[in-house]
Amino acid sequence: MNTHDNRIPVYLLTGYLGSGKTSLLKAWLGQDAFKDAALVINELGEVGLDNQLLRGATESAALVASACVCCTGLPGLAEALEDLFWARLERRMPRFPNLVIETTGLAEPGPVAEALRSSDLLKERYRLAGVITCLSASTADAVLQQHAEARAQLAGADVSR
Numbered sequence: 001m002n003t004h005d006n007r008i009p010v011y012l013l014t015g016y017l018g019s020g021k022t023s024l025l026k027a028w029l030g031q032d033a034f035k036d037a038a039l040v041i042n043e044l045g046e047v048g049l050d051n052q053l054l055r056g057a058t059e060s061a062a063l064v065a066s067a068c069v070c071c072t073g074l075p076g077l078a079e080a081l082e083d084l085f086w087a088r089l090e091r092r093m094p095r096f097p098n099l100v101i102e103t104t105g106l107a108e109p110g111p112v113a114e115a116l117r118s119s120d121l122l123k124e125r126y127r128l129a130g131v132i133t134c135l136s137a138s139t140a141d142a143v144l145q146q147h148a149e150a151r152a153q154l155a156g157a158d159v160s161r
Contacts, residue, residue, distance in 0.1 A: 007127040008085070009098045012112055014157070015134030016143050016150040017105030024134055025102055038084050038096040040077070042104050077101075077112065078119045085125050099126065106149050109133070109156035133157035 015021045028034040087093040103112060109131050116122050133153045135143070143150045 005127060007125055008096070009129035010116060010126050011098065011100045011129050012103065012109055012131045013100055013134070014103045014107060014109045014112075014131065014153045015105065016147060016153060018139070019105065019134035019136050019143075021102055021105070021134045024132075025100060028100070034098065034100065036094060036096050038088075038093075038099045040080055040084075040099065040101040042077075042102065042107065077115050078122060081116075081122055081126060082119070085121070098129070108149055108152040110152065113156070130158045131156050 013021050013025055025039070029037065081099070084093075084096075084099065088095055101112065103109065113128055113131065116126055116128050133156070135150075135154065144154065
């Protein structure tokens with residue numbers, strides 16, 4: 001019996017607006033474990049700022065920016081992950097050892113994690129390796145008191161930073 005899990009690990013990076021998700025991700029991309037990671041960046045605005053901030057952080061990462069699929073279009077997320085898998089398999093993009101999904105500041109991690117479990121292809125090819133939630137130390141108390149999304153993000157975390 002093969003006990004090694006060959007599925008692509010997925011790290012879900014979440015946190016309320018301004019919590020430092022993009023800064024943390026940029027730091028991760030400088031580490032060997034994430035230098036070839038595929039990235040799914042989800043943003044609410046029409047101009048992809050996070051995508052632009054990360055563009056210079058890594059040469060090999062695949063940036064997939066789209067409207068807020070984490071909040072409103074989980075089929076869009078599933079489609080993006082399926083497209084990434086096929087592009088990797090067909091060598092239309094470099095092989096990536098892992099995948100990071102950076103959610104919008106308003107996304108709850110539960111539906112995103114469920115999307116990974118609801119598609120047979122995604123279940124077979126990807127595994128949720130961790131949910132990491134960012135909180136700004138200077139605003140954490142106020143944000144958690146005022147915003148249900150921030151509380152859901154923290155509750156869904158495997159790791160808070």
